Amino acid sequence: MIKNVIFDLGKVLVEFDFDDFYTALGYDPAKRTLDEANRPILLFEAGKISKAIFFEEIKEIYDFDLSLKKFEILWCSVFSEAKEMIELARKISEKYNVFILSNTDEIHFPYIWKNFPELHFFKENLMLSYKLNAVKPEKEIYQNAIEKFGLNPTECVFIDDRPVNVNVAKEFGMRGIVHQSFICTEKKIAKILTM
Numbered sequence: 406m407i408k409n410v411i412f413d414l415g416k417v418l419v420e421f422d423f424d425d426f427y428t429a430l431g432y433d434p435a436k437r438t439l440d441e442a443n444r445p446i447l448l449f450e451a452g453k454i455s456k457a458i459f460f461e462e463i464k465e466i467y468d469f470d471l472s473l474k475k476f477e478i479l480w481c482s483v484f485s486e487a488k489e490m491i492e493l494a495r496k497i498s499e500k501y502n503v504f505i506l507s508n509t510d511e512i513h514f515p516y517i518w519k520n521f522p523e524l525h526f527f528k529e530n531l532m533l534s535y536k537l538n539a540v541k542p543e544k545e546i547y548q549n550a551i552e553k554f555g556l557n558p559t560e561c562v563f564i565d566d567r568p569v570n571v572n573v574a575k576e577f578g579m580r581g582i583v584h585q586s587f588i589c590t591e592k593k594i595a596k597i598l599t600m
Contacts, residue, residue: 506546
């Protein structure tokens with residue numbers, strides 16, 4: 406019996422697009438990717454390097470001369486809400502426990518939480534990589550999240566846009582949905598939950 410629905414944040418509840426970030430740094434967005442900074446991003450999201458070290462590494466990779474404060478503004482300028490998904494999650498929260506399990510960092514998440522108050526119905530049910538000291542798809546983050554909230558994985562549905570993340574959740578015994586669009590996810594959810 407499903408009691409808990411766990412949502413990824415980025416590309417599920419919140420959209421992001423780094424084109425403006427690259428443009429502001431003077432680059433053609435078609436020629437730059439986050440993959441270039443994969444190592445420091447994942448370490449920062451796992452809470453394993455400080456904000457100061459992350460900033461210095463990103464500054465070196467993308468070769469810019471900005472203050473930390475200006476960088477933070479740009480780093481957070483990439484988000485917009487996925488309104489239909491947020492509304493679906495809110496509706497689900499009326500009958501089920503809802504959680505966020507996200508790879509995020511200490512710059513991005515406080516910004517999102519402050520600027521998208523419509524997410525606040527999740528309350529304290531937050532499984533954040535930088536606080537759990539691991540990132541998806543590492544098994545450690547799922548284990549830490551399950552233990553933090555005392556969840557039975559067989560009572561959970563996990564929704565994420567990345568198949569690899571969903572597959573690991575399934576290894577723990579969760580039901581999994583790969584999010585591709587609001588319409589597809591809504592249909593898949595309706596087959597699992599009693600709304």
